[in-house]
Amino acid sequence: MKRLVWSIVLVVALAGSVVSLSAAQTGNGIDPEALIGQILMVEQDQSDAIRDLVFDAEYVEGEEKDGEFVEKVRFTKKVYVRYLADTALFHEEYLEYYKDGELQSDKERDKQAEERIEKKRKRNARDISFSMLQPFTPQWRDLYEISYEGVVDERGEGAVCHHFKVTALEKVDSLINGDFYFDAESFHLVRVDFSPAKLVKKAMFKLNDLSMSIAYAETADGYWLPRQFDVEGKGKAMFFIGVKFAGTEYYSNPVINGGIDDELFEVKDGL
Secondary structure (H helix, E strand, C coil), rough: HHHHHHHHHHHHCHHHHHHHHHHCCCCCCCCHHHHHHHHHHHHHHHHHCCCCCEEEEEEEECCCCCCCHHEEEEHHEEEEEEEEECEEEEEEEEEEEEEECCCCCHHHHHHHHHHHHHHHHHHHHCCCCCCCCCCCCCCCHHHHEEEEEEEECCCCCCCCCCEEEEECCCCCCCCEEEEEEEEEECEEEEEEEEECCCCCCCCEEEEEEEEEEEEEEEECCEEEEEEEEEEEEEEEEEECCCEEEEEEEEEEEEECCCCHHHHHCCCCCCC
């Protein structure tokens, strides 16, 4: 509660500067480094207040055909995140599996879940437990070029936002390139559109394009949490057969600091 109060005090204290920042569409008079400092302070405040999160989630996957999205599979899940000092633990529980609109058996659901969790592990794929503000932190800043693009109101879910462009200085799969949109009043991340600085290229599979986007929303308690994760990509697999995929995961009913059983994160196969 004290940390939440401090966030409110911080926003009030900076209210005058927020007005001037929002009015300066070209970025004139804005110190990007000071703005990043404010963003990191607000993020740290929320991180200190949240020990764990549980979401209801629904993941929908399909492909574009003739300009329209066609659903192929859908999963309902429970998503669990526990935040530690320097990392986060993630677990997802698959509840239902639909293929072409039809509910599949528990056995088939578990098979699909195991395969997807293993693919995620091998590809070192990101999820909502990953700290998207990592490029802005002192430990990682030297690996990126960060430019302030000004104030925008056409992005960020209708909010007036500060726009930063992040570019990795090296093409490695542990870094990202992206556009970040921060709410001009609260300094919280509203939306990030990003992609790996280097795409997966293996003997039997090659990614030609991979783009992701995470949208955040404010809760009644004043926290900003993920509400939607979009992914879209193109590639070639096996004997140069084209692969085109798209998926969206929706998060709802967040439970903050409700407590999570330690054993949940000890299950090796993730099921």
